[in-house]
Amino acid sequence: MSEAAAAPLAGPRPPRKLYRSSDGRWLGGVARGLAGHLGLPVIWVRLVFVGLFMADGLGALLYAAFWFFVPLGVGGVEAQRPPSPLAAETSPDGRRRRVARRPDKGQIVALLLMVVVAMVFVGNVNLSGGARAYLWPMVFVGAGVALVWRQADNARRARWAEVGRRRRTVTLLRSVGGVLLVTAGVSGIFVLQGSAAHLGSVLQAALAVLVGITLLAGPYLVRMTQDLSEERLMRIRAQERAEVAAHVHDSVLHTLTLIQRNAENASEVRRLARAQERDLRTWLYKPEGTGKDEADEPTTLADAVRRNAAEVEDKHGVPIEVVVVGDCPLDEGIAAQMQAAREAMVNAAKYGGEGGAVQVFAEVEGKTVFVSVRDRGPGFDLDSIPADRMGVRESIIGRMERNGGAARLRAVPDGGTEVELEMERAEKTS
Amino acid sequence: MSEPTEANGTAGPAEAAGPADSGGGPGRHVRVVLVDDHRMFRTGVQAEIGQTEQTGVEVVGEAADVDQAVTVITATRPEVVLLDVHLPGGGGVEVLRRCAPLMGDTEQPVRFLALSVSDAAEDVIGVIRGGARGYVTKTITGTDLVDSIFRVQEGDAVFSPRLAGFVLDAFASTDAPPVDEDMDRLTQREREVLRLIARGYAYKEIAKQLYISVKTVESHVSAVLRKLQLSNRHELTRWATARRLV
Numbered sequence: 001m002s003e004a005a006a007a008p009l010a011g012p013r014p015p016r017k018l019y020r021s022s023d024g025r026w027l028g029g030v031a032r033g034l035a036g037h038l039g040l041p042v043i044w045v046r047l048v049f050v051g052l053f054m055a056d057g058l059g060a061l062l063y064a065a066f067w068f069f070v071p072l073g074v075g076g077v078e079a080q081r082p083p084s085p086l087a088a089e090t091s092p093d094g095r096r097r098r099v100a101r102r103p104d105k106g107q108i109v110a111l112l113l114m115v116v117v118a119m120v121f122v123g124n125v126n127l128s129g130g131a132r133a134y135l136w137p138m139v140f141v142g143a144g145v146a147l148v149w150r151q152a153d154n155a156r157r158a159r160w161a162e163v164g165r166r167r168r169t170v171t172l173l174r175s176v177g178g179v180l181l182v183t184a185g186v187s188g189i190f191v192l193q194g195s196a197a198h199l200g201s202v203l204q205a206a207l208a209v210l211v212g213i214t215l216l217a218g219p220y221l222v223r224m225t226q227d228l229s230e231e232r233l234m235r236i237r238a239q240e241r242a243e244v245a246a247h248v249h250d251s252v253l254h255t256l257t258l259i260q261r262n263a264e265n266a267s268e269v270r271r272l273a274r275a276q277e278r279d280l281r282t283w284l285y286k287p288e289g290t291g292k293d294e295a296d297e298p299t300t301l302a303d304a305v306r307r308n309a310a311e312v313e314d315k316h317g318v319p320i321e322v323v324v325v326g327d328c329p330l331d332e333g334i335a336a337q338m339q340a341a342r343e344a345m346v347n348a349a350k351y352g353g354e355g356g357a358v359q360v361f362a363e364v365e366g367k368t369v370f371v372s373v374r375d376r377g378p379g380f381d382l383d384s385i386p387a388d389r390m391g392v393r394e395s396i397i398g399r400m401e402r403n404g405g406a407a408r409l410r411a412v413p414d415g416g417t418e419v420e421l422e423m424e425r426a427e428k429t430s
Numbered sequence: 431m432s433e434p435t436e437a438n439g440t441a442g443p444a445e446a447a448g449p450a451d452s453g454g455g456p457g458r459h460v461r462v463v464l465v466d467d468h469r470m471f472r473t474g475v476q477a478e479i480g481q482t483e484q485t486g487v488e489v490v491g492e493a494a495d496v497d498q499a500v501t502v503i504t505a506t507r508p509e510v511v512l513l514d515v516h517l518p519g520g521g522g523v524e525v526l527r528r529c530a531p532l533m534g535d536t537e538q539p540v541r542f543l544a545l546s547v548s549d550a551a552e553d554v555i556g557v558i559r560g561g562a563r564g565y566v567t568k569t570i571t572g573t574d575l576v577d578s579i580f581r582v583q584e585g586d587a588v589f590s591p592r593l594a595g596f597v598l599d600a601f602a603s604t605d606a607p608p609v610d611e612d613m614d615r616l617t618q619r620e621r622e623v624l625r626l627i628a629r630g631y632a633y634k635e636i637a638k639q640l641y642i643s644v645k646t647v648e649s650h651v652s653a654v655l656r657k658l659q660l661s662n663r664h665e666l667t668r669w670a671t672a673r674r675l676v
Contacts, residue, residue: 285549323595323628326602359591359630372629413638
């Protein structure tokens, strides 16, 4: 489609493709696209088209041809951006909206201008009386076609970016208006041809043909659109999968390298392997969109427990097995409970880590949230701790009681210690 | 979990193969088939538990996919099959489906213990509903694994903390009325037992905690297993249909 071959360029830049501009267009974005392609101001191109329009409507024909054949893209005058749909979304939202609304005003202006020019044109053109009568119907047809095509452009654009998306009724109205205009124009031509007498039968015949075509081509069309949308869905899925795979492969390779480097350091190797395992499990088994990125604060109990366990595990190198039953949003009390649970995990990892994995269990039952942290270490006696050691007393038991919960420490008969934390939820949200 | 948790020397259920004494001493013997598509893992397990003199476990066959597994199991008729959940050719569930007649054999039933790295509830619940007598994760120690194998051989159920968590979740009190009162609800006692398993307690510790015998703990767990396999609760059914095995 690259007639008007681009001027020899200095740098080895890729040849620019001609696209119609989807930004700041008046009608079809043809002038803008051309201007961008040729490196001229838009107004010049527009003037040229208007001028050509005077020449027996050649401009209109040219414009229509460009509109029909040149694909809609991103670019135009100020755009040295690659014509990719993503580039359109990079600019800030506010500006996009303004840009999106402007064509509507521009369109009205453009249409008015067209009408004026058409009037002048009609006034100037020296056609024979017969041919001249056909002019208005032709204008109608042209305007209708322009409306419908423009609507098609909008629909395409709305797919790329969430701008210019209007209510469906407006879209429908415009399309219907365009069709009506075209119909009126065509009917007018018929009437002028003197076949007004046969208009009824002609319309009937046309209708019959239309219905026939719909019946024949309809199923194909429907299937084609279905296939297309399915294909798009598959493509999106494949992209998502590729993204996950890329992320996972990267981090796994990274970890393997680190493991080889730290082969002598057993605890570091264990830590790396556990961290990688957690990461992988997050990607594999977490439902979509549940905080796969570590940045955001946890908002639910399960999330908070897992996050705390992961951090303690990383820091102290003791595996922590987490089982969570049920879930609920975090409130102030539960957040305090999470803090206490974290302290308990740290203690278990520090003093009871030799006995194997630390087991963390959290359960939401009705209004009660219960968390237990147990280790299989040597165990310890709360009463034998000197009174000046405030760790457990303050950060676990004291914290729970201040927030209206309860904490219990017990020695498990077969060795190890268990911390049980109970807290009532602020309100029941089912 | 370094201590074996065994029944206190009494013979198990009627179909138990001889008296079981605690610890992995002589006098206990079990024939096992390993089904896993990772050769490295099979080798590891074989090295860890396959010393028949010490552990009493004899590995009589290995398989790496569904067809192989069915062939080997049919040919060797082991007492216990260690089954990986993810297998080429339909997964562990497919093996269970095709070996169903062997499981129901009254003379010498083949019992399955699922092993997996999976965290997905539908995988885990799926194999249990498919007929496996238990589920453990692959991070389990050799001693615990040997112990679980003997427990399965005797017809008991083996629940890992994670599985217990899933089951509690599945039977959580919902507003939906139960279809079958006996099958769709856990009793208070069963719930307590499961909770302690999820908290990392061994059966012996649970027994102490609740002042009941280890045998009673085992019968509670077996009852839960039966409910898991037969219940029509919608969560379970949903998990099951996800794996197409209703």
